Amino acid sequence: AQDVPLGFECAGTVIAVGPDVKDLKLGDQVIANTEGSFASYVTVDSALVSRKPANIPFEAAAGIPTAFLTAYYGINELADLKAGDKILIQSAAGGVGQAAVQLAQAAGAEIYATASPAKWNALKAQGIKHVMNSRTLDFADEILRLTDNQGVDVVLNSLNGDFINKSFDVLSKGGRFVEIGKIGVWSQEQAAEYRADAVYLPFDLGEVTGEDLGLMTRMLSELVQQFENGVLHALPQTTFPIEQVANAYRYMQQTKHIGKVVLTYKDI
Numbered sequence: 001a002q003d004v005p006l007g008f009e010c011a012g013t014v015i016a017v018g019p020d021v022k023d024l025k026l027g028d029q030v031i032a033n034t035e036g037s038f039a040s041y042v043t044v045d046s047a048l049v050s051r052k053p054a055n056i057p058f059e060a061a062a063g064i065p066t067a068f069l070t071a072y073y074g075i076n077e078l079a080d081l082k083a084g085d086k087i088l089i090q091s092a093a094g095g096v097g098q099a100a101v102q103l104a105q106a107a108g109a110e111i112y113a114t115a116s117p118a119k120w121n122a123l124k125a126q127g128i129k130h131v132m133n134s135r136t137l138d139f140a141d142e143i144l145r146l147t148d149n150q151g152v153d154v155v156l157n158s159l160n161g162d163f164i165n166k167s168f169d170v171l172s173k174g175g176r177f178v179e180i181g182k183i184g185v186w187s188q189e190q191a192a193e194y195r196a197d198a199v200y201l202p203f204d205l206g207e208v209t210g211e212d213l214g215l216m217t218r219m220l221s222e223l224v225q226q227f228e229n230g231v232l233h234a235l236p237q238t239t240f241p242i243e244q245v246a247n248a249y250r251y252m253q254q255t256k257h258i259g260k261v262v263l264t265y266k267d268i
Contacts, residue, residue: 005035005036006036006037006038007035007036007037007038007039007263008033008034008035008037008065008066008206009031009032009033009034009037009062009063009064009065009066010031010032010034010037010042010062010065011029011030011031011032011052011058011059011061011062011064012029012030012032012042012058013027013028013029013030014026014027014028014030014049015041017046018046021046023046024046024049028051029051029052029058030049030050030051030052031049031050031051031052031053031061031062031064031065031220031224032044032048032049032050032065033048033065033066033069033205033209033216033220034048035206038242038245038263040265045213047213047214047216047217048209048213048216048217048220049220050217050220050221050223050224051224052224053224053227053228054228055227055228056227056234058264059237059239059262059264060234060235060237060262061234062260062262062263062264063095063234063235063237063259063260063262064223064227064234064235065220066095066096066205067095067096067098067099067235067260068099068103068223068232069205069216069219069220069223070096070099070180070205071096071099071100071103071156072099072103072219072222072223073203073205073208073215073219074100074156074178074180074201074203075087075100075103075104075107075154075156075178076103076107077215077219078176078178078201078203079154079156079176079178079201080176081103081104081107081109081153081154082107082108082109083107083108083109084108084109084110085107085109085110085152085153085154086109086110086112086147086151086152086153086154086172087100087104087109087110087111087112087152087153087154087155087156088112088113088114088139088143088152088154088155088156088157088167088170089101089104089111089112089113089114089156090114090134090155090156090157090158090159090163090167091114091115091134091158091159092111092113092114092115092123092128092131093115093116093119093122093123093258093259094158094258094259095235095259095260096156096158096180097113097115097156097158098235098236098258098259098260099235100156101113101123101126101128102232102233103232105127106226106231106232109154110130111128111129111130112130112132112139112143112146112152113128113130113131113132114131114132114133114134114139115131115133115134116133116134116135116255117133117135119258122236122258130142130143130146134159137162137163137166139166139170140166140167140169140170143170144169144170147170150172151169151170151171151172151173151175152170152171152172152175153172153175153176154175154176154177154178155167155168155170155171155175155176155177155178156178156180157177157178157179157180157181158180158181159181160181160183160184160185161184164179164181164184164186165194168191168194168195168198171195171198173197174197174198174199175198175199176198176199176201177191177195177198177199177200177201178201178202178203179200179201179202179203180202180203180205182204185202186200186202188200188202235259235260236257236258236259236260237259237260237261237262238251238256238257238259238260238261238262239261239262239263239264240261240262240263240264241263241264241265242263242264242265245263248261248263
């Protein structure tokens with residue numbers, strides 16, 4: 001555990017740049033997608049850094065990179081979500097789920113969301129009509145009923161165990177199943193055996209980043225533009241000072257949060 005770098009995103013001010021960096025300068029306010037961001041100073045490949053949206057404060061901007069890059073890559077780049085598509089977003093009240101909700105709404109898709117019952121009202125207040133329980137498997141029957149047994153075009157899944165089977169069960173013929181989970185993830189062979197017609201799209205953002213830095217640069221730039229144009233907005237957040245990091249982790253462990261939990265330093 002001591003070898004795991006904590007933190008995968010941050011917002012801050014540039015205090016130094018390498019000799020080959022042309023697009024960033026000292027004093028720039030930026031966001032970054034990087035490992036080990038729980039630190040006073042972070043050294044980041046410039047390909048993974050973008051200007052901070054001018055209309056968003058540091059605390060909110062710190063929650064943008066990982067959640068929005070994951071959601072954007074999954075449902076825009078891989079699943080090619082379009083207007084009129086139906087999408088199931090599992091755990092829609094979490095960070096990636098909340099980013100996916102915004103991107104799906106911007107695309108003109110119809111959203112079917114799951115979350116724990118305590119968070120249903122928050123999702124409905126965001127304009128989501130179909131909200132179901134993420135703690136039971138009943139969502140599958142409910143979605144099939146709501147869609148006249150046609151199912152959804154896209155699934156964004158982060159749950160494991162029997163939830164994977166049930167999520168496949170609500171996927172329409174030839175639908176796209178985007179998997180961002182970390183536990184019990186199916187192989188392509190398992191997915192093909194269960195649903196040969198489905199397009200199975202598992203990925204890990206860290207691996208994608210390592211394979212294509214240019215893609216990350218482009219997506220970050222496109223996301224920042226959408227924030228500045230008002231298409232996207234900062235996620236709901238709960239903020240803790242860095243001195244209360246244990247309380248922040250306990251809060252997340254109890255799944256009390258909607259959106260992101262953000263750690264702040266006094267000098268921000």
